[in-house]
Amino acid sequence: MRYHTPDSFEDASAIAAAASGTTRFLAGGTDVLVQLRSDLVEPDDLIDVKHIPGVKDIAQTADGGWRIGAAVSGAEMMAHAGLRAAWPGVVEATDLIGSTQIQTRCTMVGNLCNGSPAADSVPALVAAGATATIVGPNGTREAAVEDIPTGPGRLSLAKGEVVSALNLPAGHGGDAYLRFIPRTEMDIAVVGCGVSLARDGDVITSARVSLGAVAPTVLLVADAATALIGSRLEEAPLAQLAAAASAACNPIDDKRGTIKFRTHVAGVLAQRAAKIAYDRAGA
Amino acid sequence: MIQVSTTINGDEHQFVCDPRETLLDVLRDRLGLTGAKEGCGTGDCGACTVEIGGRPVCSCLMLGAEAEGKEITTVEGIADGEDLHPLQVNFIKHAALQCGICTPGILVATKALLEENPNPTETEVRYWLAGNLCRCTGYDKIIRAVMETAAEMRENA
Amino acid sequence: MAFDEKTEGFNVVGTRPDRPDGIDKVTGRASYGADASKAGMLHGAILRSPHAHAVIKSINLDKALALKGVKGVVTRADFAEGLTGENWNVLENVMAGEKALYDGHAVAAVAATSQLIARDALKLIEVDYEPIPHVTDVDKAMQPDAPVIREGQASKAVPAGMHPNVVDYHESGHGDVEAGFAEADLVMERTFTTEATHQGYIEPHACLATLGGDGRGELWCCTQGHWNVQKICAALVGIEQSALRVTASEIGGGFGGKTAVFIEPVALALSRKTNRPVKIAMPRADVFKATGPTASTSMDVKIGLKKDGTMTAAWGEFRSQGGAFPGSPFSFTAMCAFAPYALENVKQIGYDVMTNRPKQAAYRAPGSPMAAFAVESLLDEMCNQMGLDPLEVRLKNASKQGTKASFGPTWDRIGLVECLEAAKEHSHYAAPVPEGAGRGISCGFWFNHGGETSVTLAMSEDGTAQLMLGTPDIGGSRASMAMMAAEELGIPYEHVRATVADTATLGYNEVSHGSRVTYASGLATIEAARDTVKKLCARAAAKWGIDEDAVVWRDGCAVPSGPNAGDFDPLPIGQICRKMGATGGPIVGHYEATPEGAGVSFAVHIVDATVDRETGATSVDRYTVIQDAGKAIHPDYVEGQYQGGAAQGIGWALNEEYIYGEDGRLQNAGFLDYRIPVASDLPMIDTVIVEVPNPGHPYGVRGVGETSICPPLAAIANAVSNAAGVRMKDLPMRPSRILDALDG
Structure with missing residues (x-):
């Protein structure tokens, strides 16, 4: 294994583009090192992005949005009052990843690029309408977060492309992310649900609902959002929301949960997350 | 092999390592610092916890190569010579260890907690330590020792 | 066995002093299984079967041996032949023979100059497996069409006509269960299941072995019982027991799971093959796959109850799988089931069943x-x-007290x-x-155990005591043993240093299991201290020129037993010990026995x-x-x-x-x-x-x-x-x- 420490994303991209074997980018390492140790993936080239200027920055953009560098850790996001106030659901979702120790190192970009359908921060990012900035051999592009994973462990990124940052729009309402795990900590999500919505008075004017761990990729569930828009979160739209969330599920039976359980709990979490997001949007 | 310079428990260290070696491998096998333990190698148990930049890190989930230029504290660096840290004193006094294999990681993690939050609630302590598995104690006496230490340190601050 | 009982007036017992190994354990100084190293040491790694059940047709080691840094590889051929009984079972589990019996079963091991090289070498070993049908569920393993794990393992107790996977049978009880149920106002029967669970100690098994061509070896390992390790390893690698000196490291949790051997014989074989010290530390995944979980069970239970709450009868059938070997705790399950209750009519049946799972190991009240x-x-x-x-x-x-227990004995004083x-x-x-x-x-019940125990207590010239124990300290036992010694000797707790001795320096000690340590090693410590006190009193008697029986021990001093014995000032332990060289030589107390009074x-x-x-x-x-x-x-x-x-x-x-x-x-x-x-x-x-x-x-x-x-x-x-x-x-x-x- 060759270990690289480029000082620009262009260089990182060039190394990856030129590499012939397995390539991995290293930010927090909380997935890459587990895979290395478990003999699942031994990269030929490991490209550490932490020496690139700006990767640890959380910056507010001119339009009020947020740009979060590729190596910003969960703990650094939790410590950022402005980001927490604007996107509490995204920050809390990232905070759910692993332990205190993992929080010191784990990143949202890593969580996204690991390609797990159960990644905690990804449904929150999708609900928030986040985009990723991608540097590649042909320059820089932006893509919606939901368009990046294409299946478990698979991404839509081309050879040599690397995510340099994530972008959140200006906070305009409220967001929330909830997951179900059997213990109180340290588990992978059995089901995850992100909700972001805006209100005009009591009425929901826009909404995005996403689900994790219930399909090969994180899902953006349009029918669930439709159930919310125009409502005051009364019983009927909440029931529609749960039904839409459950209907969108295409899960598997595995060691972490059954199809039946995931399908049911997706609806439960959608309702609970929607209530939190609704309260936050009204605050 | 990669050459690395780092500071561990206040002492400067230089070592060479394979790029695949973790910081834990380096500490234990190259530097003889066996206080950090390998319980899982995958970041699930916390027995290998060290402190970097005031934060706890699983040294099994960090490459030795990434230690370049870092300041690292291990369990061996918690006491001030013969003077034990109040957490160490209270862990002994409150029988907060049985086999003791998780103790180094828990002490390092807890020290970082109390530096960040001198007045944690029981729930905060429990969630902070959720990544430090203990199979002997049921955590009861560990939590009591931490709470007692926090109170003591606040009084003496 | 009768003992001088002491149930009150304690000075040390019942207090809460700091444990003697506390500072070592909070500073990182304590040395556990994986913490030892030796000059020239190699690192071992073990290749494991990815199949639940497979015939091993061939193993090709050439590519692994050709890797730079690889110093040796062992397979089953490198272990003793002709073993029988449990020794054969343990060897078969430690290194597969003709078949891989479960996912994670060891098939070969390599020693190399680094952990990374050893792990790389495993990927180069080529094993030709022929997968065959498997079964992991206890009830399915008893069905007529279940794959056979191994023929001819069943004990004579197993009723005729059962599947060869059923390898042992237990039946006990008394009274007439059917008559008891007939007296009840409500009889209910239910089926229950439990899954296998692992002891989950945070320290993976680890050891450091040295074995030379002369058949003499040293072994450092985390274990609940190093004499047991000595006995089994000596048999598995074919050397004499006393030629292998085993030292128990600090142990990072065991809960029964470290009463067995897994990697130790492999490290010894690798050391013999390479003529170098070999360390093996198990990866966590191997711990789960290849060390003992406890049994999974399927159980039918039936109870009869009267309206006034009287239990009229109880019956249970307990099916227990312990992996690909005999030995699940099926009989303990049956015997413990109704132990809390005084029953006139009770019957329990147990089955020991083999499946394609790892060999079960004891887990806390198995x-x-x-x-x-x-x-x-x-x-x-x-x-x-x-x-x-x-x-x-x-x-x-x-x-x-006086109740006839569900499995036979009549209870003594119980609580x-x-x-x-x-x-x-x-x-x-x-x-x-x-x-x-x-x-x-x-409610819950456990038998508790005594077992072979040997303790030595040696006085130092300054009146402090060295207490040598043979039961690895799995939960603070050095503290409690030192407390009991201090209690008897009448000296401060801090004046007793308790050490877990290696196999070359103390008599045989059974494993730290069965909740036996505070009972049996504690009893042995008290008796060794009393033996020491007797010798201390004899020195005082000699000095005073009175009969030994006329001296008693009080608060760390020899004193005359009464006015008739003579008028002498109390003689403190320090004064007696300072002169011990000139008054008869070293003062050492012993106790060696197999105490059998462990109270349930x-x-x-x-x-x-x-x-x-x-x-x-x-x-x-x-x-x-x-x-x-x-x-x-x-x-x-x-x-x-x-x-x-x-x-x-x-x-x-x-x-x-x-x-x-x-x-x-x-x-x-x-x-x-x-x-x-x-x-x-x-x-x-x-x-x-x-x-x-x-x-x-x-x-x-x-x-x-x-x-x-x-x-x-x-x-x-x-x-x-x-x-x-x-x-x-x-x-x-x-x-x-x-x-x-x-x-x-």
Whole structure:
């Protein structure tokens, strides 16, 4: 294994583009090192992005949005009052990843690029309408977060492309992310649900609902959002929301949960997350 | 092999390592610092916890190569010579260890907690330590020792 | 065996001093299995079968041996031949022969100059497997069409006509069960299952071995019993027992799982092959795949109850799989099931069944927690149905001194009634059940054990004492042993240094298991100290020119036994020891025996739990452990055992399980998906130490380590069932199971 420490994303991209074997980018390492140790993936080239200027920055953009560098850790996001106030659901979702120790190192970009359908921060990012900035051999592009994973462990990124940052729009309402795990900590999500919505008075004017761990990729569930828009979160739209969330599920039976359980709990979490997001949007 | 310079428990260290070696491998096998333990190698148990930049890190989930230029504290660096840290004193006094294999990681993690939050609630302590598995104690006496230490340190601050 | 009993007036016993190994363990200085190194040391790694059941057709080592840094490879051919019985079983488990018997079964091992090279070399070993049908479920393994793990393993006790996978059978009881059921107002029968769980010690097995061509070896390892390691390893690598010196490192948890050997013979074989010291530290995944979980079970239980709460009869059949070898704790499950109750009519049957799973190892009260889960759950359901108080029913039927136990013996002094009374008086039981919660209680029983024990106590010239023990310290035992020695010698606790001796420096000691250490090593320590005191008194008698019998020991001094013995000032221990060289030589006390008076112990647990009816998630909100310790030597570590057993039981009840795929492979070989309780999962665990002295120990000590894991499975199942309003009969009570039960 060759270990690289480029000082620009262009260089990182060039190394990856030129590499012939397995390539991995290293930010927090909380997935890459587990895979290395478990003999699942031994990269030929490991490209550490932490020496690139700006990767640890959380910056507010001119339009009020947020740009979060590729190596910003969960703990650094939790410590950022402005980001927490604007996107509490995204920050809390990232905070759910692993332990205190993992929080010191784990990143949202890593969580996204690991390609797990159960990644905690990804449904929150999708609900928030986040985009990723991608540097590649042909320059820089932006893509919606939901368009990046294409299946478990698979991404839509081309050879040599690397995510340099994530972008959140200006906070305009409220967001929330909830997951179900059997213990109180340290588990992978059995089901995850992100909700972001805006209100005009009591009425929901826009909404995005996403689900994790219930399909090969994180899902953006349009029918669930439709159930919310125009409502005051009364019983009927909440029931529609749960039904839409459950209907969108295409899960598997595995060691972490059954199809039946995931399908049911997706609806439960959608309702609970929607209530939190609704309260936050009204605050 | 990669050459690395780092500071561990206040002492400067230089070592060479394979790029695949973790910081834990380096500490234990190259530097003889066996206080950090390998319980899982995958970041699930916390027995290998060290402190970097005031934060706890699983040294099994960090490459030795990434230690370049870092300041690292291990369990061996918690006491001030013969003077034990109040957490160490209270862990002994409150029988907060049985086999003791998780103790180094828990002490390092807890020290970082109390530096960040001198007045944690029981729930905060429990969630902070959720990544430090203990199979002997049921955590009861560990939590009591931490709470007692926090109170003591606040009084003496 | 009769002992001079001492049940009051203690100076040291019952206090809570700092443990002697405390500073080493909080500073990182303590040396565990993987912490030792030697010059020239190699690192070993073990290749394991990816198949649940496969014929090993060939193993090609050429490519691995060609890798730079690889110094040697071993396979089954490098171990002793002609072994029989349990030695053969252990060898077959340590290194597969003709077949791989489970996912994770060792097939070859390599020694190399670094861990990374050793792991790389494993990928270069080519094994040609022929997969064959497998079975991992206990009930399926008993079916006529089940694949046969190995023919000819069944003991003579097994009834004719059973599948060859059924390898042992137990039956015990008394009275007429059918007549008893006929007297009952309610008879209920239920089937229960429990999954295999792992001891889950945080320290993986690790060892450092040196074995030369002369057949002499040194072994450093984390174990609960190094004489046992010596005996088995010597047999497996074909050397004399005394030629192998085994030192027990500090041990990072065992809970029964480190009473067996797994990697030690492999490291010795690699060392012999390479003529270099070899260290092996097991990766965590290997610990789950290839070291002992406990048995999984399937159980039918039937109880008859009268309206007044009298149990008229009880019957149970307990099926237990212990992996690809005989030896599951099926008979303990059967024997423990109804032990808490005085029954005129009782019968229990047990089956030991082989499957394609790792060889089970002891896990804290092996077999008992499952039995308690079945019996105590059924009892709870019946109490609910009949409107009876579950604690009163248990009190009414509780075993006491003179009761004929369900499995045969007549109880001596036991403390179940005292535990139940303490539970009844406890603020937890008195408090109303919180809104939305359910409460569960359960009794639990464990035999406890004595076993071969040897202790030496040597006085130093300054009057301090060196206490040499042979039972590895798995939970603070050096502190409690030093306390008992100090108590007898009348010296400060700090003046006793307790050490776990290696196999070359002390007589044989059985493993630290069966909750035997504080009982048996404690008894031996007291007797060794009394032997020492006798010798100290003799020196004083000689100095004073009086009869030895005229000297007694009081507060660390020899004193004349009374006015008639003579008028001499007390002679302190330090003064006697300072002159010992000139007054007869070193003063050393011994005790070697196999004490058999380990008193059984009982516990009662009380749990409040809530269930999220939308997700099936369970929260354990309040937990109280009440247990008879006989006499608590160091109450902190007694409480610690109570709390630790409860926590392991909570994990077993709610989330821990071995999950096998259709392919017979273990799906969750890591702490991520083998979900042991984390700090945020648990409440504080309240403890009550009941002390009903054990007549078989000078201070009344009963073992405390194991009984604490017997009641939690049932207590939590009862709490959850009462909270959810549906009876949970299968463990673990994972959220999907609870939701399914709520759905009906």
